[in-house]
Amino acid sequence: MPSIFAYQSSEVDWCEPNFQYSQLVAEFYNTFSNVTFLVFGPLMTFLMHPYIQKRSRYIYVLFILFTITGLFSMYFHMTLSFLGQMLDEIAILWLLASGYSIWLPCCYFPTFLGQNRSWYISLIVTITLVSTCLSFLKPTINAYALNTIGLHIVYIVVQEYKKTKNKELRHLIEVSTVIWALAITSWISDRLFCSFWQWINFPYLHGIWHVLISFTFPYGMVILALVDSTYEMPDQTIKVRYWPRDTWPVGLPYVELGDDHKSC
Ligand SMILES: CCCCCCCC/C=C\CCCCCCCC(=O)N[C@@H](CO)[C@H](O)/C=C/CCCCCCCCCCCCC
Numbered sequence: 001m002p003s004i005f006a007y008q009s010s011e012v013d014w015c016e017p018n019f020q021y022s023q024l025v026a027e028f029y030n031t032f033s034n035v036t037f038l039v040f041g042p043l044m045t046f047l048m049h050p051y052i053q054k055r056s057r058y059i060y061v062l063f064i065l066f067t068i069t070g071l072f073s074m075y076f077h078m079t080l081s082f083l084g085q086m087l088d089e090i091a092i093l094w095l096l097a098s099g100y101s102i103w104l105p106c107c108y109f110p111t112f113l114g115q116n117r118s119w120y121i122s123l124i125v126t127i128t129l130v131s132t133c134l135s136f137l138k139p140t141i142n143a144y145a146l147n148t149i150g151l152h153i154v155y156i157v158v159q160e161y162k163k164t165k166n167k168e169l170r171h172l173i174e175v176s177t178v179i180w181a182l183a184i185t186s187w188i189s190d191r192l193f194c195s196f197w198q199w200i201n202f203p204y205l206h207g208i209w210h211v212l213i214s215f216t217f218p219y220g221m222v223i224l225a226l227v228d229s230t231y232e233m234p235d236q237t238i239k240v241r242y243w244p245r246d247t248w249p250v251g252l253p254y255v256e257l258g259d260d261h262k263s264c
């Protein structure tokens, strides 16, 4: 049995050919396409710093876990090792769990918990601990299970889309849903139609997934901050801004706190 550190000890291999450019990096494009995680994580922490200070410092954990996920994903694609796979998937699991703990509006809590966030967080932590252990039993299905959680997040966001008249929020939800749909299509295509992509000499769909899914993170954070503000900070004005410039046709969304209060 190979060591968990050994190159190609994971049962999962992606469509991109291995060791094409270097003996050290198994999947070159899949490894370096994670660089957007390393940029967006710290940049979003900086841009949303005033909001996080006011709302909850636990949000920093989300941004740190997002950056760590990018690092582990790089390590996984560089080595295709079992350790790399598990670090990548467990980091995603805890990132999603932290997101659910902080952002899920109370109206989506299971009815037996009432509106009690402390009980809800205890439930999420318990489920995540059990899932972390279960993830070692059949590691090939982990990524599918994580994408199912992703589908549930999209479901919640779509429910909020139906409820809101806020044009800015609706626009953010529309753009992020399209980006997520393109991302998941790339992920599934890489898994299912690899021989076709190799035949046309374009086995890079998983790298495209990395870039697209990393863009859903800033969008997801801003959408959830806006939704959350209607429940948790009803008197605070939240402004959506875009980095590097509001006026540029494309940019990274983030939130800023308004000086005034909604009720003033
Ligand atoms: C109310 C809940 C709020 C939760 C908010 C969390 C938002 C997280 C957004 C993005 C995180 C993306 C993390 C992706 C890591 C990619 C690393 C990777 O590619 N790993 C693969 C192997 O290399 C592995 O096969 C991938 C597994 C699947 C990961 C599933 C991630 C689901 C992301 C869901 C994003 C929904 C955004 C919805 C916007 C409308």
Ligand SMILES: [Ca+2]
Binding pocket: 013, 014, 015, 016, 017, 018, 027
């Ligand atoms: Ca490969």
Ligand SMILES: [Zn+2]
Binding pocket: 030, 073, 077, 206, 210
């Ligand atoms: Zn990947």
